[in-house]
Amino acid sequence: MTLAAAFTAERLPGVSPGVYSDADFRAIAELIYAESGNVLPDGKAMLVYSRIAPLVRRAGRQTFADYIALIRQDAAERKCAVDALTTNHTFFFREAHHFAHFAQVTRPQLLNRLDAGEAVRLWSAGCSSGEETWSLVLTLLGEDRHAGRGLLKRDVRVLASDIADQVLRRAEAATYSEAEVKDVPPGLRKAWLTSLGGQVSVSEEARAIVRFRQLNLLGEWPMARAFDAIFCRNVMIYFDPPTKEKLVLRFAQRLRPGGFLYIGHSERVTGPATDLLEQTGPTIYHRRDA
Known part of the structure; x- marks a missing residue:
């Protein structure tokens, strides 16, 4: 038929x-x-x-x-x-090993850079309704609210982009149901989330470092600075191999030497980007030094 x-x-x-x-x-x-x-x-x-x-x-x-x-x-x-036709399935702390690596390996490096007066830039590419972005922000800020507030005063910014306007609006609102935040570690929840009327919101302080932008990953990228870490997870599964290789190469070129790329559990780095990226963990890649 x-x-x-x-x-x-x-x-x-x-x-x-x-x-x-x-x-x-x-x-x-x-x-x-x-x-x-x-x-x-x-x-x-x-x-x-x-x-x-x-x-x-x-x-x-x-x-x-x-x-x-x-x-x-x-x-x-x-x-x-x-x-x-864009699929937007996501949840807080999805693929938890990425956030464990970020907390244990990437975050200390970023804090050292901030202590040295340098800028830190992170990118949640294909952020969907924001659960990935806020998981990243909470992990960066940590469970010590006082220390996190000090970090917020530094030159640190997070770019959250998606092709779909409707999910970006929800991501920027940063408000979720109790069920949706169940996987947020208790210490991070206590430090940075507030509950009211069955809804849970990310604190205004934490929101201040995030910039939400509508962006087609296959189009022009207006960002000028290199990134210290890029999360692009479970986005490229919808692309064909040539498109994936081109996109991963662009990500690699936008990472500063020493920066990390985090991709989805079924995605792999292939093609020209392998000259720039070295795998350091499951679906975690490190930009080689120049």
């Missing part, structure tokens, strides 16, 4: 028959790949239908083909389609 037969007007009230065809799926997959690097294999046809159908209705289009014609011309609507 073709997609055109499987997805009929009964599944999308108010539109014409033949609403979604194989050609429509392929056209959307090509547009999303060109815009964001995300690969949508044939098995994602149902996912594309379920997430794009509401946009077809909202735009007042009668078929997916009509909507595809719209997003080819309308950059804002095309971005809505990309956002809808």
Whole structure:
């Protein structure tokens, strides 16, 4: 059965028959790949239908083909389609070994740099709804609130970026349910989180060092400074191998010598970036000195 037969007007009230065809799926997959690097294999046809159908209705289009014609011309609507097809599953202290390494190895190095009057820059690339970013910030600040407040007065900044505006807004709000913060270590929670009415928020002090930006990782990067650590985890699993290699090389080139790259559990560094990066732990890479 073709997609055109499987997805009929009964599944999308108010539109014409033949609403979604194989050609429509392929056209959307090509547009999303060109815009964001995300690969949508044939098995994602149902996912594309379920997430794009509401946009077809909202735009007042009668078929997916009509909507595809719209997003080819309308950059804002095309971005809505990309956002809808971006997966944003994450949670606090996901892949905990990364934060253990950051606390035990990276953080002492960063504190030494700050003590020497140097700047520290960190990047949560593909930050989604913010759980990774805030896990990183809490680990950096530590359980000693007094010491953490002293650190906040130094030249330290965290960039949190994502392609999807709606998850960036939630990340910047920095407010989660009790269930969502269950994996935050008690000492860090006591120091930097506050509870009110069943919701838990990151303190205003901790939020002050984070800058949230909408950024397509395949586009231009306006940042001028090198980073001391970059977290980009479970983002590249949606990219094809050539795109992954190009992106990892760009990350490596943006790390200062001695800096660390943290990637997802099923991701690997391959290609030209291997000349710059040395693996120092499970999915943890160290930028070689110049």
